[in-house]
Each structure stands twice: as structure tokens, then as C-alpha cells.
Amino acid sequence: MNTPNSDQIRRAPKVLLHDHLDGGLRPGTVVDLARETGYAALPETDPGRLGAWFRAAADSGSLERYLETFSHTVGVMQTRDALVRVAAECAEDLAADGVVYAEVRYAPEQHLEGGLSLEEVVEAVNEGFREGERRAREDGRRIRVGALLTAMRHAARALEIAELANRYRDLGVVGFDIAGAEAGHPPTRHLDAFEFLKRENNHFTIHAGEAFGLPSIWQALQWCGADRLGHGVRIVDDIQVGADGSVKLGRLASYVRDKRIPLELCPSSNLQTGAADSYAGHPIGLLRRLHFRATVNTDNRLMSGTSMSREFEHLVGAFGYTLDDMQWFSVNAMKSAFIPFDERLAMINDVIKPGYAELKSEWLFRQTASTSRSAVSDG
Numbered sequence: 001m002n003t004p005n006s007d008q009i010r011r012a013p014k015v016l017l018h019d020h021l022d023g024g025l026r027p028g029t030v031v032d033l034a035r036e037t038g039y040a041a042l043p044e045t046d047p048g049r050l051g052a053w054f055r056a057a058a059d060s061g062s063l064e065r066y067l068e069t070f071s072h073t074v075g076v077m078q079t080r081d082a083l084v085r086v087a088a089e090c091a092e093d094l095a096a097d098g099v100v101y102a103e104v105r106y107a108p109e110q111h112l113e114g115g116l117s118l119e120e121v122v123e124a125v126n127e128g129f130r131e132g133e134r135r136a137r138e139d140g141r142r143i144r145v146g147a148l149l150t151a152m153r154h155a156a157r158a159l160e161i162a163e164l165a166n167r168y169r170d171l172g173v174v175g176f177d178i179a180g181a182e183a184g185h186p187p188t189r190h191l192d193a194f195e196f197l198k199r200e201n202n203h204f205t206i207h208a209g210e211a212f213g214l215p216s217i218w219q220a221l222q223w224c225g226a227d228r229l230g231h232g233v234r235i236v237d238d239i240q241v242g243a244d245g246s247v248k249l250g251r252l253a254s255y256v257r258d259k260r261i262p263l264e265l266c267p268s269s270n271l272q273t274g275a276a277d278s279y280a281g282h283p284i285g286l287l288r289r290l291h292f293r294a295t296v297n298t299d300n301r302l303m304s305g306t307s308m309s310r311e312f313e314h315l316v317g318a319f320g321y322t323l324d325d326m327q328w329f330s331v332n333a334m335k336s337a338f339i340p341f342d343e344r345l346a347m348i349n350d351v352i353k354p355g356y357a358e359l360k361s362e363w364l365f366r367q368t369a370s371t372s373r374s375a376v377s378d379g
């Protein structure tokens, strides 16, 4: 009865925990910035064709090949102005899509080629997010964006980036992450960074259980102490579903569910990197049914040609999700955010729940309107 249409999905208040700044540029902005900064390696210079190129190139079935496409976005994000613009447009685009709270991540160490310092990178991105929030407000939309600082798992700067995240805590940065090719780069190589953050009572998430399975999830949780799992989708490898529908959770899957570890699931991205083969077959269906702390995310809007609304449209199509399901995912995400508890609670009670209540009550008023129309035409 309350299956949402596209317009309702877009207007519904959504919460996004896993979105890469360098994976979400507008294609036209990539073209503009390449021209302005003298970046000559773009495979296409027409925005439409460039957007299609990113989607196709990222659609290889391999995480390593998917990640190669980032050389072009990172390539044009090497100046202060470019970072401010990309961050402002990110916040604006998310707000236009109905996102009310987002944590957007990027790796400061990848933006130093033009001579910026790590601090200048963080300050430029923060400035952009504040500008985007302001523009959204002028358009009558409300969004709050926090930054997550990512360290690249194949590099050796994790402790330095963790210290940077800690220094900019309460100044626009809400946590830390590690990303990059998973196989061959275990998170335990960066234990010093995680231990530092734990001593500082700071928060972090780790990309795990995407291209590599249970050992990666286990390490991220039990060795590194991650607060959330970036993807974590392969936790289904520890869940057995019998022919009669009975379900048996292994020890790790039980731990993840019992401890309410948030899973930052990214359906479209998983289809492109081969972690899932269809929306209907995506583990999110099972994980939602089993009441894991599942959340819906975009990962890389440019590479997947997606948005939060599109991710939900796919899920509504595949699983028949209703506005109640959308609210469940959004509340789950908000509970799992890295901002203080009282702010999360206020977002849930004062923004998310009223937003869904408004949408869920629309049918009442639509029915009155159509009754009066038919009365007029009957007369």
C-alpha cells in the first residue's frame, strides 16, 4: 500500500554513510576542471560521453579495474579551487536528491600533486561542503555533510591521516576510513592508526568484505576494532539458508548482528565489481530480513551513474520495499553515523520520522482530491 513512487523516493529523507568525494563528480565538472588545470589524459571531453565512459570502465567485474577510473577524477582534484568546487557540488547534489545527512570520504594523500599540504586539502573540502550546505539552504533544502578522511590501504600514511582526522575533529571531520584494493592489503597493516584513534576515542570504518571475504571482515572487527564495515556484504558467506528457508548464522555473522555492527551496503557498486550479480540477488534482501544493521549507500555516484534515490528505486523494484523499509534503512544509517548521540537522535526524531510520516500520509489527501474530481465530473 505504501510502495513509494520515484518522486516520493526522491523527497524521502535519506542518510548516506558511504560516498566517495572523488567518485561523485558531475561529468561536466570533470571536463571543466581538466581544461582549467591542464589535465590532458581524459578519455572523453564531452560530458555525456565521459559519464558513459566512467560507468562502462567501472563495470568490469573487478575492484582493481574499477579503481583505475579514479586516476581521472583525482587527476583534476589537485588545486584548492577544484576541491572547493567538487565538495560544494557534492553537498548540493546530495541535498537535491533528498539526502539530509551525509558522511563523504576522500583520501587527502591523493590531492597533494599540485603542492597543497594535507591541511590545505582538508580545509578546502570543508569549505566546499559548507558552501554546498549554504546553497542547498537557499534552495529550501537542508543537508548536513561531515567528512571522513580515508587512508589508502596499499600506502603507508595511515597513522598520519588518522592524526589529521583527529586534529580536524569537531572542525568538519567526523571519522576515518581505509580504502583501495582489498586483496593482498589486509587492514592489520595499519594497526598503529586504528590504535591511535581508539586511544583518542575517535571513530573509524574500514572497507572490508567487498572483494575479499570473511577473513577481511574478521580482521577489520577483531584486530582493528572498526566501528562500521565499508560494504561488509560478504558477511553472507557466514549465513546458511536451508531449502526450507531455515537460517543458520556462523559465529562472525552472529557477532556482527548481535553487536549491531553497521554494514555500509552499496548495491550498484557491488554489481560492477562482481560482489553481487543482480539487485534481486543482492544480499541486502536477506540482511534486511534478518535485521542486521544494514544501510543503503551510493559508494561512487559517477562510476555507477547512481544516486541515493536510484539505489532505493532498484531496491523497491527488486524487493517491493515500502516507505517503512526506507525509513528503517534511514534510521539505521542515522543511528550509525559518527556525530554525537544527541544530534543523531534529533535527526531521527525531528527530521527523518516526520519526513516519512508526511509522505506516508499523502494518500489520505490524494483520495479526497480524486473523490471531489469525480463528483464534479458526475455532476
Ligand SMILES: O=c1[nH]cnc2c1ncn2[C@H]1C[C@H](O)[C@@H](CO)O1
Pocket: 020, 021, 022, 023, 063, 067, 070, 074, 105, 106, 107, 110, 150, 179, 180, 181, 207, 210, 269, 299, 300
Ligand atoms: O568500493 C571501493 N572499495 C575500495 N576502495 C574504493 C572504493 N571506492 C573508491 N575507493 C577508493 C578510490 C578512491 O580514490 C579512494 C578515496 O576516496 O577510495
Ligand SMILES: [Zn+2]
Pocket: 018, 020, 179, 207, 230, 299
Ligand atoms: Zn567505497
